[in-house]
Amino acid sequence: MTSDEDESEFWGFAQGAQGLFTPSEDGLRHVELLGCSPQGRLLTCLDHLGGRRTSAGSAHLALLDTEGIEMGSYFVSNVTATAARPSPRGEGLLDVTVRLWCDQLLPGSAWVWDLLRAGQLNRKGLWHSLDPEGRKAWLSVAMWSREYQRREHSEDAAPGQVFTLDGRQVVDADSFYCALGEAINGPGGYFGWNLAAVDDCLGGGFGASPPFTLEWRHSGIARSLLSHHHAVDGDTSTFEVLLEIFADHDIDVLLR
Secondary structure, eight states: OEESSOTTOBOEEEEEEESTTOBOTTSEEEEEEEEEEEOHHHHHHHTTTTSSOOEEEEEEEEEEOTTSOEEEEEEEEEEEEEEEEEOTTSTTOEEEEEEEEOTTSOTTOHHHHHHHHTTOOOSTTTTTTOOHHHHHHHHHHHHHTHHHHTTTSOSOBOTTOEEEEEGGGOOSHHHHHHHHHHHHHOTTOOSOSSHHHHHHHTTSSSSBOSSOEEEEETHHHHHHHHTTSBOTTSSOBHHHHHHHHHHHTTOEEEEO
């Protein structure tokens, strides 16, 4: 965790966390940082537990893989220390409880991060059985981890590629974005999670730059379901807007 005001100000690390993806009724997270080595402003707050000076402020909370490489990070605000006790995870470590605010930590995201950390986000279709909330969480992890997932292949695919999208699992807009990200960037891949984001991704830097071909298999399923989802600013269906966005970027969409 590092200060939002000064990225060189390190607040410490923790071996694990409980409650990070579980908001309370008031929207706050009550998070227990397990095996924590607090530093900087976070450590200062622990000296004032029970008093008024326990708010550390805002920070960037990074999630690390098994080698200590950052997989992604979240902006968290109103980080306030509420308790601390010696941790059984190691001498000198603490289990620190903090209260914080972050609406980007979607419920259902933890297991996706765990898959990524364990190297098991390695085959397509892992999102197929998820409910709508789960698909939203899947997309959020795909977005926040996109640079980490592409760290060894950061360049866009060469123009003229053919990407195949399997539309059998496209039952709503979010499932389309899951399928599109997977088609272009592989398992757990990201290529937008709303219409504006897809348009941004087509500008390059997200795995594929125009021109390319999108072979959309079983597109009739999506045509039927997405036609009932209307764009925010009008009556045009999500399906039609997607085709317009692709056409505007010279993407050849083959509807199978």
